[in-house]
Amino acid sequence: MQLSMKCSVAVHCLLFIWEARGKVRVTSTLLAQSTGCNPVVIRNILSALKKAGLITVSRGQGGAELCRDPAQITLHQIYTALEPKGLSCLIGIHPCDGRACPVAKNIRRVLQRPYRQIGEAIAHTMDGITLASMIEDLEAGLDATPAVQD
Numbered sequence: 408m409q410l411s412m413k414c415s416v417a418v419h420c421l422l423f424i425w426e427a428r429g430k431v432r433v434t435s436t437l438l439a440q441s442t443g444c445n446p447v448v449i450r451n452i453l454s455a456l457k458k459a460g461l462i463t464v465s466r467g468q469g470g471a472e473l474c475r476d477p478a479q480i481t482l483h484q485i486y487t488a489l490e491p492k493g494l495s496c497l498i499g500i501h502p503c504d505g506r507a508c509p510v511a512k513n514i515r516r517v518l519q520r521p522y523r524q525i526g527e528a529i530a531h532t533m534d535g536i537t538l539a540s541m542i543e544d545l546e547a548g549l550d551a552t553p554a555v556q557d
Contacts, residue, residue, distance in 0.1 A: 411490050414489055416449075417488070420456070421485065423438060425473060433469075434470065435453060477539035477542055481533060481536060482533040482537070498518075498522045500515050
């Protein structure tokens, strides 16, 4: 079981956009170089983040910017922008409808509540993690990283 890697790529992009603000125009090509992803994948992620109201992207030459304060952007919002049904189907239930077995007939009903609770717990945890807190973690790591010497 794994959450979509699109979420980590989106966080990477948002952190890059934050760090690059006022320094360079952030394009899908630049983000593709930083993430190692195909520019088409980056454009799809940016499109989803834009649709969710987390970023703006200038037409033509490009240039992505955050449109909210990082403290107002949660990991859950980022994930949901990319995977609208993601947490609701985080854990799948195998198909066994129509079988004579009494367990098979009831397994979906039995698992619905605990799986929903797991999804709600994950969403609650993700709501408590903001882009601002991830920026702090990034900047702490940048401060601790020795400068590259030529």
